[in-house]
Structures are given as structure tokens and as C-alpha cells.
Amino acid sequence: MIKVGLLGFGGLGQAAARVLAPKGEMIWTAVADHKGYAQNKAGLDYDTLIKIYHKQGSVGFLAPDGILSSHSIQDVIKQASVDGYFLALPNLPNTFMADVARQFINSGWRGVLVDALKRTSAVEQLLALQDELQQAGITYLTGCGATPGLLTAAAAIAAQSYAEIHNVTITFGVGIANWEAYRATIREDIAHLPGYDVEKATAMTDVEVEALLNETNGILTLENMEHADDVMLELAGICSRDRVSVGGVVDTRNPKKPLSTNVKVTGRTFEGKISTHTFTLGDETSMAANVCGPAFGYLKAGISLHRRGIYGLFTAAEVMPQFVR
Amino acid sequence: MIKVGLLGFGGLGQAAARVLAPKGEMIWTAVADHKGYAQNKAGLDYDTLIKIYHKQGSVGFLAPDGILSSHSIQDVIKQASVDGYFLALPNLPNTFMADVARQFINSGWRGVLVDALKRTSAVEQLLALQDELQQAGITYLTGCGATPGLLTAAAAIAAQSYAEIHNVTITFGVGIANWEAYRATIREDIAHLPGYDVEKATAMTDVEVEALLNETNGILTLENMEHADDVMLELAGICSRDRVSVGGVVDTRNPKKPLSTNVKVTGRTFEGKISTHTFTLGDETSMAANVCGPAFGYLKAGISLHRRGIYGLFTAAEVMPQFVR
Numbered sequence: 001m002i003k004v005g006l007l008g009f010g011g012l013g014q015a016a017a018r019v020l021a022p023k024g025e026m027i028w029t030a031v032a033d034h035k036g037y038a039q040n041k042a043g044l045d046y047d048t049l050i051k052i053y054h055k056q057g058s059v060g061f062l063a064p065d066g067i068l069s070s071h072s073i074q075d076v077i078k079q080a081s082v083d084g085y086f087l088a089l090p091n092l093p094n095t096f097m098a099d100v101a102r103q104f105i106n107s108g109w110r111g112v113l114v115d116a117l118k119r120t121s122a123v124e125q126l127l128a129l130q131d132e133l134q135q136a137g138i139t140y141l142t143g144c145g146a147t148p149g150l151l152t153a154a155a156a157i158a159a160q161s162y163a164e165i166h167n168v169t170i171t172f173g174v175g176i177a178n179w180e181a182y183r184a185t186i187r188e189d190i191a192h193l194p195g196y197d198v199e200k201a202t203a204m205t206d207v208e209v210e211a212l213l214n215e216t217n218g219i220l221t222l223e224n225m226e227h228a229d230d231v232m233l234e235l236a237g238i239c240s241r242d243r244v245s246v247g248g249v250v251d252t253r254n255p256k257k258p259l260s261t262n263v264k265v266t267g268r269t270f271e272g273k274i275s276t277h278t279f280t281l282g283d284e285t286s287m288a289a290n291v292c293g294p295a296f297g298y299l300k301a302g303i304s305l306h307r308r309g310i311y312g313l314f315t316a317a318e319v320m321p322q323f324v325r
Numbered sequence: 326m327i328k329v330g331l332l333g334f335g336g337l338g339q340a341a342a343r344v345l346a347p348k349g350e351m352i353w354t355a356v357a358d359h360k361g362y363a364q365n366k367a368g369l370d371y372d373t374l375i376k377i378y379h380k381q382g383s384v385g386f387l388a389p390d391g392i393l394s395s396h397s398i399q400d401v402i403k404q405a406s407v408d409g410y411f412l413a414l415p416n417l418p419n420t421f422m423a424d425v426a427r428q429f430i431n432s433g434w435r436g437v438l439v440d441a442l443k444r445t446s447a448v449e450q451l452l453a454l455q456d457e458l459q460q461a462g463i464t465y466l467t468g469c470g471a472t473p474g475l476l477t478a479a480a481a482i483a484a485q486s487y488a489e490i491h492n493v494t495i496t497f498g499v500g501i502a503n504w505e506a507y508r509a510t511i512r513e514d515i516a517h518l519p520g521y522d523v524e525k526a527t528a529m530t531d532v533e534v535e536a537l538l539n540e541t542n543g544i545l546t547l548e549n550m551e552h553a554d555d556v557m558l559e560l561a562g563i564c565s566r567d568r569v570s571v572g573g574v575v576d577t578r579n580p581k582k583p584l585s586t587n588v589k590v591t592g593r594t595f596e597g598k599i600s601t602h603t604f605t606l607g608d609e610t611s612m613a614a615n616v617c618g619p620a621f622g623y624l625k626a627g628i629s630l631h632r633r634g635i636y637g638l639f640t641a642a643e644v645m646p647q648f649v650r
Binding site: 015018019022150153154156157158159160161162163165236237238266269270271273274275276277278279280281282283284285286288289290292293294297308310317318319320321322323325 | 340343344347475478479481482483484485486487488490561562563591594595596598599600601602603604605606607608609610611613614615617618619622633635642643644645646647648650
């Protein structure tokens with residue numbers, strides 16, 4: 001039984017807890033938000049924690065397993081019994097995930113860390129921690145959500161038919177009924193729009209976000225996004241990062257996807273033929289399913305690596321995720 | 326530089342040699358057919374060997390690096406300097422690949438073996454060698470062609486979005502201009518037809534194969550084939566083997582594929598939604614590209630495992646192939 005911890009209990013963390021609940025191979029033993037944490041070796045209950053979080057604003061209010069703390073991550077690392085953490089934390093600020101990784105390194109904790117980071121620059125900060133992670137006995141898998149993650153891995157598989165990769169094009173469609181359940185994610189998307197950056201998007205009030213979405217009828221169209229699929233495929237030796245492009249359409253007012261999320265891998269075969277493999281996600285699969293499923297699949301694969309004494313930083317393009325029952 | 330050997334120099338082995346030729350990370354140092362072998366640490370030349378094979382019937386005629394031998398596999402294992410072999414051997418007889426694996430085990434050779442086996446029962450024979458392969462220091466990757474192989478790996482990735490997998494359906498289209506370049510492969514396909522089995526198909530003369538193909542206008546339609554994708558996905562814990570089905574259409578008189586090869590993975594997400602992910606191969610990619618590319622990608626991944634001291638049997642659904650430049 002793999003003991004799993006969650007850092008972050010916003011939209012993504014809550015979805016992750018729901019994905020985890022029915023798994024026979026994993027048990028949810030710890031969770032931290034920015035005001036507190038909760039931990040229990042015998043397992044935490046999703047329904048109870050969701051209620052407490054919504055009513056009181058932190059999992060730290062859980063009795064008797066919760067504790068309020070202004071350094072909840074540091075505390076949960078020390079106190080909880082966890083084999084692997086899914087870092088379901090906001091992507092912003094851009095240095096956040098690397099800062100959290102450093103907390104794990106400094107704590108002396110050994111185990112598996114998985115993130116669903118999106119930005120190239122955020123993954124690059126983790127790459128700089130390669131040696132420290134190895135020495136600390138931590139197996140860290142980065143970019144393990146939907147894109148990067150599921151689609152990057154599919155691209156790495158698709159590339160196998162070709163002698164040379166010409167381009168990898170990821171186009172995602174996301175539909176959410178209500179953007180307020182994904183406040184952080186939507187701000188990350190806005191940061192990719194022309195005229196915006198991470199700082200400006202983070203500083204926006206909910207009213208300002210709402211006003212922007214009113215102008216576009218709730219639709220965000222994103223092109224040439226800074227997405228870590230590029231550095232991940234480059235690191236895997238598949239193609240240089242400038243051959244990878246990521247874009248998409250987010251409908252913030254409709255759970256139906258505006259288009260089918262897909263990755264196209266175009267290359268030249270050994271016979272000189274140019275062709276394209278396509279991996280398309282079913283429209284009925286949500287962002288939460290396509291992020292959290294892979295994240296736990298990579299966490300399980302990370303546990304196998306860790307047990308074999310294989311530490312350091314890996315990306316979703318290098319490791320085959322394992323299916324979690 | 327990875328030193329690569331090829332066992333078998335029929336249609337598949339020759340394509341493999343062509344795929345290998347431009348690779349900077351791999352050097353082709355050995356090849357064996359059923360009449361002889363050739364080996365050279367500095368590398369073998371594709372054009373020279375193809376000519377010799379077609380003119381004289383065996384790579385053993387290559388001067389000065391070839392030797393004729395009635396136990397060419399045993400000899401090449403002993404004489405050649407090879408880090409990993411691609412077993413580009415006929416799938417028939419069904420016990421052949423396991424017999425070859427036993428020759429490697431008994432020889433004391435240590436390294437990586439990769440096959441592109443198709444049948445479930447052939448892969449099961451290799452599974453029985455798990456402990457012996459581990460003790461021998463051999464990292465054996467089985468089912469690493471197109472299907473099983475590329476499509477099985479894509480299915481394993483696609484499965485990650487789902488809490489439960491309902492079915493995996495692989496449908497392939499193959500077009501070849503002239504079946505006589507793939508005598509062994511076509512007999513394997515015929516063995517899957519109603520009223521045929523492996524023995525009967527193997528015993529057919531070229532004239533009999535030609536007569537059968539005349540009846541069907543050169544088209545072979547295959548359903549519910551015994552394909553190892555089922556046992557591989559079961560072993561990876563993704564679904565029970567009865568949920569995996571493989572079928573296809575082979576046009577033996579037209580290089581254009583009669584349909585686009587694809588795998589569909591249908592499952593239920595954690596929210597209870599039923600959906601289907603689809604991975605589709607570009608029509609311009611040949612069977613040779615889709616088999617040999619992955620085979621060498623898995624060989625490279627196998628070398629990484631072997632260097633870390635990880636031995637034994639693995640399938641294409643468990644290991645992420647690496648891109649070979």
C-alpha cells in the first residue's frame with residue numbers, strides 16, 4: 001500500500017483526493033494547505049475534509065488529525081507518514097515548486113515527489129536541483145499532469161516511428177462550468193495571453209478576471225504558450241524545444257470542451273516519408289481526470305524507481321507511468 | 326555508442342539494418358541468418374550485406390567478416406561484440422523466440438534482448454524464463470514492435486485518465502506492394518484466419534499462399550487475433566486480457582493502408598464519465614518504420630536498465646522507449 005500525501009487542497013488537490021479515494025493500492029495519509037495540515041496513517045476521509053475546508057478554510061481544522069500552522073508544508077513533511085507526495089500546488093509564483101522541493105531536500109525526507117507543473121521556466125528551476133535531489137534520496141517526477149504529462153508521454157511514444165521529428169503540436173480544449181473553482185489555473189492561463197504576464201495575472205482581482213472573461217464571452221484562446229513539453233521532449237532527445245508548440249482554447253462557462261485535446265507528432269521515417277501520428281483525448285474526460293490520473297500513475301512508477309535506489313529528477317517523457325488500481 | 330546485433334535478415338532484419346544505418350548513437354556490429362553470421366566491431370555496411378544476402382543467400386558469405394555456420398546464433402553470441410540484440414526472427418515456430426532466449430541464457434552472454442513478438446502464447450513462454458533471465462544478467466524486452474509495442478505503450482499511457490478500463494481495441498491497416506518480401510509475416514497473418522493455424526500456415530507453399538490471396542483479391546481481414554497486447558496490458562495491471570482485442574486488414578497488393586492503424590482505449594473516469602482516447606498512426610508510416618523504430622527505442626531503454634543492474638523480462642507496456650538519434 002503506497003502512502004500518498006497531497007500538498008495543496010484547491011481545485012486540483014480536491015480532485016486528486018477524489019481520484020485517490022477508491023484506489024486499492026494507495027492510501028491518502030496527509031494533506032496540507034497554506035493554513036494547516038492533517039495526517040493519519042490509517043487514511044484521511046475525503047468527504048470530511050472537503051466539508052471542513054469549505055466551511056472553515058483549512059484542513060488544519062480537522063479534529064483530531066489536523067493542525068493549524070503557518071509553515072504547514074515543513075510540518076507535514078516532518079509529522080506525516082508518506083511514501084510519495086503529489087504537489088497539487090498553484091504554478092504561481094513561478095519559483096514556488098522549486099522552493100517546495102528545497103524544503104523536502106533540507107528536511108531529510110526520502111521518497112517520491114510528483115508535480116503537474118506547466119511552465120518551461122519552472123521545470124528548468126527543478127533541473128538545477130538534479131544533484132541535490134539525487135543526494136537527498138528523492139525521486140522527483142516533473143510535468144506529470146495532462147500537458148505536460150499525458151500528452152508529452154504520448155508524443156514520446158509516437159516519436160518512435162520516425163528517424164527525425166519535425167514538430168510536436170499540442171492543442172488542448174478545456175471546458176469548465178465555473179471558473180471560480182479554478183481561480184489559480186485560470187490566472188495561469190491569463191498570464192499566457194498577449195499583454196499579460198505572470199505578475200500581472202496573479203495581481204488580478206476576481207472582479208478583474210470576471211471583466212476580462214466578459215469581454216471574450218468566457219473564452220480564452222492561447223497560442224505559443226510557454227509549456228514545459230518543449231524542454232521535456234528536448235531532454236528526452238526527441239527534438240529541439242523550438243519544434244514543440246502548445247496552444248488551446250479554454251471555455252470558462254461551459255463544461256463541454258470547445259475542441260478535442262490532441263497532440264500531433266510529425267516526422268520523417270527512415271524511408272523518407274513525412275507523416276503525422278495523432279493522440280486524441282476523449283471529450284468526456286475532464287482536466288481533473290487527465291491531470292490527476294497521470295500524476296498518480298507517475299507517482300506509482302516513481303515508487304518503483306525509488307525502491308530500486310534510483311533518485312533524482314525525471315520528466316513524464318522519460319518514465320512509463322504505472323496504472324493504479 | 327551502443328553496439329547492436331541483429332538476429333534474422335529477412336524483411337524485418339533488413340529494414341532494421343536500414344533504420345540503424347544513420348543512427349549516431351548505435352553501431353551495427355553483428356548479424357546472423359540461418360546459414361551464417363557476420364560481425365565487425367567497427368560496424369557492418371548495409372549496402373554490402375544486402376547485396377551478398379540477395380546474391381548468395383547468407384550474410385556468412387561476407388568477406389572477411391562473415392562465417393557460414395549451421396549454428397549461427399550460438400556462434401555470433403560467442404564471437405561478436407554486442408550490447409543489445411534485436412531478434413528480428415520469424416514468429417514461427419511459436420517456440421522459436423524462447424528457444425533463442427535460452428541459447429543466450431546458456432551462453433553466459435550479458436546484455437539486452439528485444440523482440441517484436443506478436444502472439445500471446447509466445448510471450449507467455451518468455452514469461453516462464455523471468456528468473457533465468459534475471460540470474461543470467463539479461464534485460465529482455467518483449468513485444469516491442471508496432472502491435473504489440475508502439476500501440477500497447479500508447480494504450481498504457483491513454484489508460485492513465487481512467488479509474489477503470491473497459492476495453493482496448495487495436496485495429497491495424499497494413500499495405501504492402503508485394504507479399505513476397507514478407508513471406509514469414511504473411512504466413513503468420515494467414516495463421517490467424519478461420520480454418521488456419523500456425524502449423525497449416527507454415528506448411529503452405531508460396532503457390533498456395535498466392536492462390537489464397539487470389540481468392541481474396543490480396544486482402545486479409547483478421548479479427549480477434551491472438552496478439553500479446555492482451556497479456557502485456559494485463560501484466561501492467563491495466564485490464565484483464567479479455568478486454569483487449571486486436572484485428573486488422575492487410576492489403577498484400579497495395580502499399581497504401583486500407584485503414585488508419587489505431588488503438589482506442591475506453592474507460593470510466595473518477596467522475597463516472599465513459600470516454601475513449603484514440604491514438605492513430607499516420608498512413609504514410611510503414612510497418613517497418615512502426616516496428617523497427619520502437620524496437621530500437623526499447624533497446625536503448627533496455628541498455629539504461631541493464632547499466633543500472635536491472636535484469637529480467639519486461640514488456641513494451643512497462644518501459645518508456647528512448648528516442649535513438
